[in-house]
Amino acid sequence: MSSSFVELNNVTLRYSEGDDLALDTTDMKIRKGEFIAVVGPSGCGKSSLLKLVSGLMPPSNGTVIVDAKEVAGPLKIVGMAFQNPTLLPWRTTLDNVLLPLEIVKPHRNRLRKHKQEYIERARDLLATVGLAGHENKYPWELSGGMQQRASLCRALIHEPDLLMLDEPFGALDAFTREELWDILQNLWLKRPFTVILVTHDLREAAYLADTVYVMSKRPGKILVARDNTLPRPRDQETTFTQPFTDLVHELRSHIRDVRAA
Template identity: 40%
Template sequence: MTKPKISIQQVGKVFGEGSHRVEALKDVSLDIADNEFVTFVGASGCGKSTLLRIIGGLEYHTAGDVRVDDRPIMGPGADRAMVFQHYSLYPWLTVMENIKFSRRLRHGRENLSEADVEAASGRADALLALMGLTAAANAWPNQLSGGMQQRVAIARALMGRPEILLMDEPFGALDAQTREVMHDLILHVHRLEKPTLAFVTHDVEEAIYLADRVVLMAPRPGRIDTIYEVPLPAEREQDMKHTPEFLRLKKEILARIRETSGMKTDQGMLDQLNMQEAV
């Protein structure tokens, strides 16, 4: 059997002590295959982002084991890159400079040759073209729309050819039309660059459209509740969101999120709200 790219075994995470102790994750186990696209959904407080940060080496788990290529995660690494909801671009750097910034730090530490630097410039140019940002190479971040800024952040994350791309609600601040464009862009990036991709979102439709598998997490403490295989072909199109199998899975996941979060609403309450609105 092929070893997983990411192996998460009985992971727990506790914040604080005593009366301030919060168990954010408990007994989380999941294997993610090489080049797989996995999305994480669930109610607020279910530990989605915490788990992603643990994989990225930005948080340490307090129980269990997390490995990449069968090696324990000891902290951040060049094999993993992370994209956050907030674009986190350096306002004093141009688009091109933002993309090349992490490579410039490596050049300073590792004394890379001029040939390496030239190759990095070629890589940055290719990523600019991939993201449709060539014309904006010398622009400042504050001159860009939200969608363009996030494309810069994704290009910067891809600069070092990471084997694993971690994305924490990267499109949460974008409007619906821009989100659809970004969905197709990240699927194109996944096909082209072939990273293993773990993606946290509150948007169930987004989760289904992008993923090979959707992992639903439940809160208090955070744990994996259900894993859904997505019954869509590898090549995705926006019209697939209206197919019966897509809508059926969306309805099932939304219902389960309501159940696990304790937000299930009975018909009597809905009827009462409707009566109040009619008055």
């Protein structure tokens, strides 16, 4: 019996007949509650990996297993956040955060009867990320960083076991990005859900992840799985330490080798 929460076994992915492979013989094992990051050159299949694990696409070959069951369709236990917050412009911050509860079972069946309980949960989550007092504002009234905080809350409101993040901070300025690293880390330390973070930012990977996976050029496969032993909780002072700098340089060296291959 595997102790992995997420497992990819010899997975290949071809988007359609005649296309080149997007992923080739990819293997990965992620423990329950582990925070992993995936880095690699553009077009290497990082986002394809998320689609496979979340059940949005089936593999061409191999198996994807989540929570001891083979993935056969979109998973209910997943929360997702992307580079663009994709908040609905006609809904307030609070209503945007509540959106998954209208869709995901069993919450959608409980929402009407227990709405006040869910509203309090959403308000608490928004307060945790510094958005108390902004519940009734619309997306266009929020900065990019505030929109991304609301997007994180929306991804977590239904308390998913698995959080998938696709370049969630890539469009933000450096200061806001680092602030959101701390917010995400604090949310995860309070309730260690399993996280798969796709990022181009090697500092972000080193700051947040327990394990960093480096992918090859397309067709993507895992070349390196690097354990990150930096102690938690990490703070911005961590980024100035030699072990942090060494890890970032090591990851950069792997990416350089991938590009040169």
